Amino acid sequence: MDSVARRLSAVGAGAALELRGVTRLFGALAALTDVTITVRPGERRAVLGSNGAGKTTLFNCITGDFPPTSGTIRFFGEDVTHFPPYERIRRGLRRTYQISALFPGLTVQDNVYLACRGVSRGRFSFLRPGQNDALMHAADNLVQAVHLSAVRDQRVAELAHGQQRQLEIALALAGAPRFVLFDEPAAGLSPTERAELVEILTSLPAHIGYIIIEHDMDVALRVVESVTMMHNGRIFKEGVPEEIQSDPEVQELYLGGGHE
Amino acid sequence: MSVTHDTRIQIRSPASSAQRQAARGWPDLNNPAAWIVAVILLIMPLIANGFFLIEIFATTLMLGTIALSLMFLAGYGGMVSLMQLTIAGFAAYMVAVFGTSDNANISLGWPWWLAVPTALTLATIFGTFGGALAVRTEGIYTIMITLAIGAAFYYFTNQNWAIFNGHTGINNVATPHFWGVNWRSDIPFYYVVLAIAALCYFGVDYISRAPFGLALQGVRDNPRRMAALGFNVNAHRVAAYAVASFIAGLAGVLQVWNYRQISPGSVSVGACIDILIIAIVGGITRPIGPYIGALVFVLLRTFALDFLVKIGLDGNRFRLLIGLGFLAIVFWSSDGVIGLWQRWRRSQRPQSDRPNGGRGHG
Structure with missing residues (x-):
């Protein structure tokens, strides 16, 4: 007992x-x-x-x-x-929204990059990410994981609804x-x-x-x-x-x- | 994903990977028009006389830099601040107060290399504090709070004699002389202004692709989601005000060196609104917009008078022309002159070419 x-x-x-x-x-x-x-x-x-x-x-x-x-x-x-x-x-903790809450003026890559940056240090960094930036790679992998590699550099406003829903999930899976x-x-x-x-x-x-x-x-x-x-x-x-x-x-x- | 999506994706994918390289670097470097503008600006003293050099081009660059600080807040952060000119004016007053002027009872007589950093620091603190008040609100209320700060500062300078010398202001402010150069004589001063404006322009352009700038655009597009990604949204907004205040402060230092005096008339509510007009007319989605708007504004202000007199109207009506131009541009293009330019360029291109840049602003 x-x-x-x-x-x-x-x-x-x-x-x-x-x-x-x-x-x-x-x-x-x-x-x-x-x-x-x-x-x-x-x-x-x-x-x-x-x-x-x-x-x-x-x-x-x-x-x-x-x-x-x-x-x-x-x-x-x-x-x-x-x-x-x-x-x-x-x-x-992470969440997704019922109505996609994305950043329509930014590209898919930048949306995911922001999600990765939000849960790590350097949110206020004034230095652009370089070629070997770890968070850039993390964002790349996440974009790939939700099958959005082909539209990586398109602005989110141009995406189809289904793609926006997938991006919504990617944003919630950034970091750990x-x-x-x-x-x-x-x-x-x-x-x-x-x-x-x-x-x-x-x-x-x-x-x-x-x-x-x-x-x-x-x-x-x-x-x-x-x-x-x-x-x-x-x-x-x-x-x-x-x-x-x-x-x-x-x-x-x-x-x-x-x-x- | 449906089949139609997949085909479209495959058509676009090579173009977008090329564009990606450009977007990560300095897109201006591949633009011949940008090089031409840069060269013209650099050899301007060979082309233009002193009047054009200072009254038109240096003034454009100074006003454009103040409007750039508004573009940074409004275009990237979605915050319309009407106090950017006030911050520039505050920096100008501080240069006069800490530096040397005819008003010996007020000016402390510090050398410029000490007075200027002090003025910039105080202006940045002032703007950050104003921003901290403004970020608690959104939209029209941000405009109202920043306008109130601008109006309060204007009336304060009018009534305070101990520091701001009331409505007469501070006159004959000393300008820097060193290395045997009078930096306020036309040609050196033009290059000083050009260097500061270029620094601010490229700085803003650079930051827009750095984590801080990207996050600011995220805050503009969807503050609630930014919080749900781990960002402290208000802290980001206040930091943006700090950056914008520093930029406006730099332009304010140049302005007080240009006119060698500062008085309440320079920080009036009308002048605050002029900055908004400049930024909107030029376009607030890209850093070049404010400079284009400033050029249009300065040209109209300088030459509309002669033009109006010539066609038999009161020369003081130049504001009418600016107002009509403002209405026309806001009516035809929500993105100012650069929006009109981009749309024209797009219409000249074959359909398959993808529209580039032209961020929707929120």
């Missing part, structure tokens, strides 16, 4: 992400109510729920885009509740990510592009955990090991994909009801 308890508390201390009683109010509207989630390092989890269930608000609270009204957020044991977003990112939040990465992608996305997600190194918000169950349930269902800003159910899929309440609420 003793050793089990110790192991359990060790698991708790070693959580990648730990939310306790997180509530977020917009005026009188509670977008999140008393959300408590623990995610292990390397764990891959889907957050499902109809529109307005609070999924993106959950991401915004975790990254600090806006702070929770109450509750605490720990990232690898460290209380980051009051950290600005950039401090959390520098500790290994420890945990990534994917906000509907498959939105607007063709079936071929979805297959590529699944391949990118499943081929991520095992130590990188993530939470993915995804309406497409074919994508979501193929790339995760656990599922959290949200409804009206609350955690509604947690389990493995098969349980959630066959749960009658879930089907009533999500698959039958608000699914687009």
Whole structure:
């Protein structure tokens, strides 16, 4: 018993992400109510729920885009509740956006280079990167990893939607990510592009955990090991994909009801 | 990726790899027009008389450098600051206060090599502090705060006699003499101005491709995402104000040497807005724009008077011409004269050639 308890508390201390009683109010509207989630390092989890269930608000609270009204957020044991977003990112948290949040005036290479620079030193450097700049090489590799080498030097404004979604993922994988939040990465992608996305997600190194918000169950349930269902800003159910899929309440609420 | 994308990509890929080399280096080096302009600027004292050299070209380069500091903030950082002339004027006042002038009760009489770095440091601090106030806001509020700083400084100089000598200003400011050269005589002064302007121009161009400049453009395009990539967005903005203040300060030092005096009239709200007009008319997406805008402005200011008198109008209406020109350019091209030029160049080229440069500004 003793050793089990110790192991359990060790698991708790070693959580990648730990939310306790997180509530977020917009005026009188509670977008999140008393959300408590623990995610292990390397764990891959889907957050499902109809529109307005609070999924993106959950991401915004975790990254600090806006702070929770109450509750605490720990990232690898460290209380980051009051950290600005950039401090959390520098500790290994990453996110993508539901609507691509890129730098349209810059090239693909420069977008990825900025992402690499953002999580390393020399953000204020006045010296141009040279031929053998390590971060330039890191950016090159990342561009290649998301299959964008051919459009490396095009401005992002000129890219097709699917390419912008891939770049969105590349920006979130710069540096040494420890945990990534994917906000509907498959939105607007063709079936071929979805297959590529699944391949990118499943081929991520095992130590990188993530939470993915995804309406497409074919994508979501193929790339995760656990599922959290949200409804009206609350955690509604947690389990493995098969349980959630066959749960009658879930089907009533999500698959039958608000699914687009 | 669909098949159509792939074909397009393959057609473009050789061209873009060549362009990549150019973009990483100095694109100007491969541009014959840039070389011609550089040579003309260097041999200008052989062509132009003292009036043209100082009143037209040196003035263009000084105003262009102040507008360049605005272009750096607005074009790369998306922050429209109306206080750039104020910072230049502050630097000018500081040169007069720390250096030598007729107002011996105010001027401390320091040598220029001590007064100038002091003035530049103080101007940079002043601009950085103003920037720190302004970066808490966005868009129209940034314009309002910086305009308020400009207006406050103008009225302060008018009313303060202990340091700024009220509305009479500080006169007969000493200019540097060393190595047997009077650096304010026309030809040496022209080269000093040209050297400083070139330094600022190439400096801004260089920084735009360095991590700091790229990050600034990222802040312009999407500040929220920049924070989500690990950047402290406000710190970047304040640092941009510091750089822009230093550039504006350099131009301010040149201005006080040029006129040998500084008074509140030089830092009026109207003069602050002139800098905005210069930058917009020239184009704020590339560092060359402010200099083109400044040339247009100085030529109009100098010659529109004669032209208007000749056609029977009041010569003081030259601002009307500038205003009409401003309206026309903003109406036809959101990217000023360089935008018009680029569009014309593009229309002359075969279709397959890819449009180059012409960054959308935000």
